[in-house]
Amino acid sequence: xxxxxxxxxxxxxxxxxxxxxxxxxxxxxxxxxxxxxxxxxxxxxxxxxxxxxxxxxxxxxxxxxxxxxxxxxxxxxxxxxxxxxxxxxxxxxxxxxxxxxxxxxxxxxxxxxxxxxxxxxxxxxxxxxxxxxxxxxxxxxxxxxxxxxxxxxxxxxxxxxxxxxxxxxxxxxxxxxxxxxxxxxxxxxxxxxxxxxxxxxxxxxxxxxxxxxxxxxxxxxxxxxxxxxxxxxxxxxxxxxxxxxxxxxxxxxxxxxxxxxxxxxxxxxxxxxxxxxxxxxxxxxxxxxxxxxxxxxxxxxxxxxxxxxxxxxxxxxxxxxxxxxxxxxxxxxxxxxxxxxxxxxxxxxxxxxxxxxxxxxxxx
Numbered sequence: 001x002x003x004x005x006x007x008x009x010x011x012x013x014x015x016x017x018x019x020x021x022x023x024x025x026x027x028x029x030x031x032x033x034x035x036x037x038x039x040x041x042x043x044x045x046x047x048x049x050x051x052x053x054x055x056x057x058x059x060x061x062x063x064x065x066x067x068x069x070x071x072x073x074x075x076x077x078x079x080x081x082x083x084x085x086x087x088x089x090x091x092x093x094x095x096x097x098x099x100x101x102x103x104x105x106x107x108x109x110x111x112x113x114x115x116x117x118x119x120x121x122x123x124x125x126x127x128x129x130x131x132x133x134x135x136x137x138x139x140x141x142x143x144x145x146x147x148x149x150x151x152x153x154x155x156x157x158x159x160x161x162x163x164x165x166x167x168x169x170x171x172x173x174x175x176x177x178x179x180x181x182x183x184x185x186x187x188x189x190x191x192x193x194x195x196x197x198x199x200x201x202x203x204x205x206x207x208x209x210x211x212x213x214x215x216x217x218x219x220x221x222x223x224x225x226x227x228x229x230x231x232x233x234x235x236x237x238x239x240x241x242x243x244x245x246x247x248x249x250x251x252x253x254x255x256x257x258x259x260x261x262x263x264x265x266x267x268x269x270x271x272x273x274x275x276x277x278x279x280x281x282x283x284x285x286x287x288x289x290x291x292x293x294x295x296x297x298x299x300x301x302x303x304x305x306x307x308x309x310x311x312x313x314x315x316x317x318x319x320x321x322x323x324x325x326x327x328x329x330x331x332x333x334x335x336x337x338x339x340x341x342x343x344x345x346x347x348x349x350x351x352x353x354x355x356x357x358x359x360x361x362x363x364x
Contacts, residue, residue, distance in 0.1 A: 040265035056185040073216035107154035109135040122222040157205030165198035178261035236357030308338035325364035
């Protein structure tokens with residue numbers, strides 16, 4: 001990581017005080033009429049009212065909007081993604097074997113112009129779909145389920161993927177709005193919706209792979225941002241069935257993202273348990289993993305409620321280097337052990353949980 005990028009990351013233990021964790025519960029405009037940021041904090045549902053016309057783009061592609069679905073059953077990882085950067089965008093579908101690192105299917109399309117405009121919110125009923133000459137997608141959110149569809153001819157064979165995920169009653173998410181220091185019109189707003197049991201199938205020619213709600217979960221990363229050219233971040237996520245001492249199954253997960261922007265108003269960190277968000281403070285790793293990503297990662301939190309260690313098993317790394325733009329990613333899947341603490345003080349032991357945490361350097 002070059003020195004210029006590293007300056008953007010300030011570990012929480014160097015902060016002068018703990019993050020405020022300001023929670024919003026009522027509808028709030030994201031931006032003021034002059035494009036400056038009005039809201040700074042987090043919510044259990046997306047209450048931030050987004051008007052893309054008010055975004056003051058500091059650069060041609062500083063405004064970015066995306067829908068990013070990650071499905072895993074511990075054996076395979078399926079990514080279905082859409083991104084719009086104003087002058088163009090990307091949609092793609094990728095299936096990776098998490099044991100061998102082999103990419104079983106990978107199809108994508110790049111389009112020009114501001115052709116597709118994603119939904120203003122993702123955690124309420126709505127539909128976002130479209131097609132190009134070669135590709136078709138359909139993301140449909142209903143009251144209690146969400147469906148995702150992707151289709152494209154790829155290397156002379158039809159690649160088609162259909163997913164259906166449950167949205168349990170009262171399912172909460174974590175939506176955060178992070179500012180950037182001395183940049184009043186820039187922001188990073190995301191919704192992370194974890195812990196959705198998912199079933200579906202991907203077909204590519206004669207190849208077929210199926211997901212079952214008994215073993216697979218989907219995590220949705222939805223974003224509306226207006227950012228500086230260079231960013232560094234960590235992002236970790238999990239979803240699994242966690243048995244209690246009586247053998248009853250609970251849906252458990254976590255969301256940990258840090259190092260993006262000014263986190264003094266809120267951090268994108270929480271525990272999910274039976275659909276509810278349990279907010280925790282800032283999370284970091286005990287030591288920076290650069291050049292030794294496959295060694296053990298020890299996570300620490302400012303409030304002591306996230307106490308986990310990851311033993312990496314697979315580095316799903318990629319490095320897109322176009323000279324004028326670069327995205328260097330190490331997405332580490334591994335086995336997590338330790339404990340986490342809920343809002344009421346209940347400590348949950350975590351044993352052999354399969355999840356991931358990534359480190360990314362982004363310049364574009």
